[in-house]
Amino acid sequence: MNESGARRPTADRTARSAPSAAPPGDGADETGGDERARVAAGVAGFRAAHGTEPAGVWAAPGRVNLIGEHTDTSGGLAMPFALPHTTLAAASARPDGMLRLHSANAPGGAVELALDALRPAAGGGWAAYPAGVAWAMREAGLPVGGADVHVTSTVPTGAGLSSSAALEVATASALNDLYGLGLTAERLARLAQRAENGFVGVPCGIMDQMASACCTTGHALYLDTRDLAHRAVPFDVAAHGLRLLVVDTRVQHELGDGAYANRHAACERGARRLGVPALRDVAYGELDAALEKLADDPVVRRRVRHVVTENRRVEEVIALLEAGETRAIGPVLTAGHASLRDDFEVSCAELDLVVETANAAGALGARMTGGGFGGSAIALVPDAAADAVAAAVTEAFAAAGFRAPRIFPATPAAGARRLPTD
Known part of the structure; x- marks a missing residue:
């Protein structure tokens, strides 16, 4: 779309x-x-x-x-x-x-x-x-x-x-x-x-x-x-034969004090230009038309696209969980990471490596979680693949010269x- x-x-x-x-x-x-x-x-x-x-x-x-x-x-x-x-x-x-x-x-x-x-x-x-x-x-x-x-x-x-x-x-x-x-x-x-x-x-x-x-x-x-x-x-992943792994990259990139405030300000600019109180008020079905109005400001355009599509992803995940389709949320998690990486621009090499490696090793989906620029990612994995996914991520970090991550399963x-x- x-x-x-x-x-x-x-x-x-x-x-x-x-x-x-x-x-x-x-x-x-x-x-x-x-x-x-x-x-x-x-x-x-x-x-x-x-x-x-x-x-x-x-x-x-x-x-x-x-x-x-x-x-x-x-x-x-x-x-x-x-x-x-x-x-x-x-x-x-x-x-x-x-x-x-x-x-x-x-x-x-x-x-x-x-x-x-x-x-x-x-x-x-x-x-x-x-x-x-x-x-x-x-x-x-x-x-x-x-x-x-x-x-x-x-x-x-x-x-x-x-x-x-x-x-x-x-x-x-x-x-x-x-x-x-x-x-x-x-x-x-x-x-x-x-x-x-x-x-x-x-x-x-x-x-x-x-x-x-x-x-x-x-x-x-x-x-x-x-x-x-x-x-x-x-949210009982164990009942579906799954685990949700948290991968703490154990890194935090300090690259300037204004990035979160800048992104917040860009979202507010987008809302003003679109004539809505907040980006929450931009319906997913109206996103293409909204983005056309922001064609002259590619940064604001990306920030708007992330917020609107991420709200949609929340609705998709809730619908899947309530339908008992827990495994199906995996691709939605991965899509969320792509949006955070490309449109909101808050990922980093370590987080991207977790997502790419986990998915290649058998995860159903993965994404960064939290503010970004370091911190943690999550991966939804079948029980049988959990050890292999954790090992693959640890090996990928070693090969990249990154500090060894801390990996543990998360339960609500x-x-x-x-x-x-x-």
Whole structure:
């Protein structure tokens, strides 16, 4: 139907800089670690850092996005699911208006910040994420006071698996309970996004925070990012003799600070020129006509094509899953990667190598997941081919002189929650 517009990524590619500042998760194993043992370690870590017992421990997961990438800033559709890998926040309220933040995964001691002195600033290290959540809550008029927080995480950072959202949502969940705010999961996600946009300075959409806050075990989350309408869609690949492999390339390309903002701005320009509130409002059947109106701006044209076709791919995947045709989503995943590579231009050599090699070795489909420019890819593979696909990707990375990837199967897990401490 539409022209391919094939291009390779250009020199303005960038890594999303903010997640690399979050506490590095240890990623100990494919399950995210033994939860009871991690809670006990979190309580002990809090005691050592703050000298008292925590009031509780809260968990929020990282996520894999199955389909629907870079659509959320245009009010579009997405379909993430939560990973077993989580950030834990052991926390207690304190009466003096201070935040005392400590991480088992970051060097140095506790970071102490006065709530009344919090001001938005790009960067600021890992502590900017929990501090930004407190700032966003107070800016919204919520009665949030000080807190002692101890953080530990198994969500790999720099892997496109939303370590920053996990940290934000774990903090938001803790403050919500400590101060009896009674906020819904959706409200917590919006406040976490506000923290990242307005305090940390990263122009992300809402999908990562919604996935961390709202996902359920055994399901993907069909998410309309315009109004946050969402529903759980069963996603049990094992029942169909399949595995979904996550391939963490363990690379992150730092090529300039403006690429995500530039792409967001291009989508907004496209919407203005097409006379719609957001690209979500461009129907798939009207795409060719829309692209004709943008013939004089090839960059905006490509960005528009990606968003509109990616929304369509989300609808296709949901229809296939609900029809029990899980194997058939593979080619849709691969088509999504081609669009991210050629039209949105957020892929890189390592991600492309994963997709090409996995598909050649027997995967049913594969695509990058997350922001891009490094991070992770996913591959839907038959059980019988899983080891061969993993070996082929590892061998291809070695032959290309790339760092060995980390590969593990992903299963949909629970969203944010308070954990028992006894």
